[in-house]
Amino acid sequence: MAYDFAAIESKWQQRWDEQHAYAAPNPGDDGFDPDRPKFYVLDMFPYPSGVGLHVGHPLGYIATDVVARFERMLGRNVLHPMGFDAFGLPAEQFAIETGVHPRVTTEQNIANMVRQLKRLGLGYDWDRTISTTDPGYYRWTQWVFLQLWNSYVDPATGKAEPIADLVAKLESEKYLVGTNAELIADYDGLDAIEGQPIGSRPWSDLTQEQRHRLLDEYRLAYLAEVDVNWCPALGTVLANEEVTAEGRSERGNHPVFKRPLKQWMLRITAFADRLIEDLDLVDWPESIKLLQRNWIGKSIGAEVDFAIADGEANDTIRVFTTRPDTLFGATYMVLAPEHPLVASIMTDEQSATVQAYVAEAAKKTNVDRQQDAKEKTGVFTGSHAINPVNGEPIPVWIADYVMMGYGTGAIMAVPAHDERDFEFARKFDLPVRPVVEPPGYPTIRRVKEIRQAEGLSIEEANQRAFEEACDMKQAYTGDGKITNSAPEDPDGLVPPLNINGKSIAEAKDQMIRALERRSRGQAKVQYKLRDWLFSRQRYWGEPFPVLHELDDAGHPTGHVIGVPETDLPVELPELDDFKPEPMDDPDAPPRPPLGRAPESWRIVERDGKRYARELNTMPQWAGSCWYYLRYLDPHNDEAMVDPETEKYWMTGDDRRSGVDLYVGGVEHAVLHLLYARFWHKVLFDLGHVSTPEPFGKLFNQGYIQAYAYVDERLIYVDAVDVINQEGQPAFEVQGLPNQTYTYNGEPVTEKYGKMGKSLKNAVAPDEICEQYGADTLRLYEMYMGPLDQSKPWNPQDIVGVHRFLQRVWRNFVDDEADVLLVDEHAPDDDQLRLLHKTIKAVTDAMGSMSVNVAIAKLIEMNNAMVAMDKLPRALAEDFVRMLGPLAPHLAEELWGRLGFEQSLTVASWPGYEEKFLVEDTVELPVQVNGKLRGRIEVPAEADKDAIEAAARAAAESDEAVSAAVTGKAIRKVIVVPGRLVNLVVG
């Protein structure tokens, strides 16, 4: 009988399904063994799309399945779950087009994908599967949201704590409330009148309304008016990543506008520091850590307040700078065009120019601004500000190279030491004053010389000296010593501050302290990270578990209460029409689809008051922020997850905290992976989870790429139907040089990219399973190359691994007689050595996720076994065990034929480590003058002397070695234990 993969695979898939073979027991369940260490291996769960999986999707799933099976083999209690991230725009869009409710299509899509996944023989614990759209699931998404809403970050601890604790601290006057709603704990040192710090008040002085507002300022989930990407044609806000570079919606290509809207926000910025620091706790690719660090974008510097010289006396312009040390070099200031002070500080003469510039800037999108970045533009406001350290008035400009969205939207410009400021100063002929002396350049002395020689002013001499030092080509941003500080203030208003000769780091420090003493600034840490815009005007998402209080007239009062936990979930109402409402007017108020829900859903009465439900829904990312926790205890109605269960799966003694291995694509580097870490930290602070980080080890799999073809209009055509000039299907005979391709007789051009629907080059796994079987597909995908690399799908290569499986089959089973070719004779020493070597290599390779190498070793071993007359049983059994994680169906079948009743792929391998991982002898290469001449076998424990002695013996006895040494003296013997011996002769 030939290798009948179809029969074998369906037989075993059915059996695994019936037996719930991959169900992992929780503590307290039947079959739970507390002595087994846990191993939690997780895939990034997919979106259940209507077209199902293509062969690129399961790449990561197969890898985790191999690891899961391997770890199970080593005796661990393995949790390997799968679920679906099913809320979101595509389902809704599809529903709008077809009129079928998204729940229906979602369920169909999930069923289809489960079928596809099972067909690949992936050993998931299907009893634990979840879908984010299931009310039993999103009930807990809402619950987590309420945790956020009911928490604040305490300034003393930096941790999330219940908002009730804040109330208690305010009531006991542990905290007073400052003028800007800041919490003041240690008010001993502040100026006080009658024991109370100026400008601060106790909680008891606040009105009900003020208390409400104050708490809302601190909640981790809050409502705020923010600038959002508003797409009137789609009737919804969009996330930045849903907007194209041209400022249009990714779906439908409609214009997108920036506009302020009141939206739910999550205070992720309160965790910015910890999100950076705790990256040190996890085993993630450095590139991903770097991406997150850059995204959070921490800058350490200072805020400095500049008084306005000739405007209203009270106005100050606050700037953020990372270079407070260069404050003496600030020769002008720049405000972003959107800066709120622009209108009040421009002079009458300049107002027309300024207004024109501001209006022009408002029309530009961010993208235009970037494209215009090469040419700086700006206008003078007519006003001046006072440099707080030398009292000098400097002009205030407006320019769009300063962004309102970062820092304070205003900068002090130091053209001598900032490239952008330099460029701007050159263009508008503003003074450039160097205050950092490049090493080796004596600026101060040179300035003096120039002044004496040419009788120039300080300003002019500085300029000249700087031109010499920097060749006037660019700003000097390197290290150096401070110069030019502390010029005298003619009015004597500002005490001189001399920091000349200090290093940049020292000068930053001194400058900040000086600013603090004068109340003109303070140290400040700035982040690029923004708070997370958390609401969408869509139907197919989680409803918010909050209620808006209404007054008697039915208008919102602005007060919000949380829905009690016992009333969760807030289910999505049934709607006949869930379309978002398109509108032409970009300023019209949004009308989210939930506004069309029946009044019985929208309006709630509680304690005699009327409340309106929130009509926005949560964004796509919400459900995926915590799903890895729900897998642990998916049917729990009492809690998100049982604490004991959470502790067991998320903490391990000898392993990393959290999920032991998390595999997914890089595209989630800064969104999902950052959001999930944020939620996890909140849950950690509140005591709901036991680890500070959710994912101990992260692995990014590469993409499967494939050729794609575009016609003359640059539109992708179905790749499978493209033929080359010989009439062969291009998709099967790939990568040939100098080919011409046609589609329906029309010429097309070959491209190359990520496999997927948009390039029309997707290959369905079902086709491959049909033709070669799931084991072949699994093996091929693992064999293509390193898991973290992108690699081309090449159908020709599939036969290679298929032949391997056929060879394995023939090796074990006689084709004609259908009998086993294995008997009880003992393997000889060479065979055993080969087996040990292979198992060691396979183990090492699997451990380092190099599954492709592990497969190569198995092929090598099988090729060696083919040459044997009959397989010794000991060899055969261990070979099948190693094959188990990679080709589980075939391995199960052979295991059964070897006479075992118990399933192989859920069993552990007893005695594995003692049996194979102990090496007693090692083979060392022997070199003569760096050239390999022979090998010696020495005990693994041998010390340097013993190895040297063995090598000297080989120089006498070993033919090749002695030939190389003959006639020459051994001058030196280099011994690297465990590695090599080198005889230096001459």
Added chain:
RNA sequence: GCCGGAGUGGCGGAAUUGGCAGACGCGGCGGAUUCAAAAUCCGCUGGUGGCAACACCUUGAGGGUUCGAGUCCCUCCUCCGGCACCA
């Protein structure tokens, strides 16, 4: 522009992390089987020279460290990813 990562046969890729470069697979060539084809099996397959054993060359380019470099250091080139006026 800045920050990452990578360059090895005709192709995908190995190389115990400084120790026989090219494992394993594809493709190619030759052979077996077959009326024939597909499938399958066996042998060869980095380059140059040689009938041959063998010799020499070879990991993007150039230099360096070392008994020994694909691997480490410096300079340059190319490709891929991320960020992009972030003060």
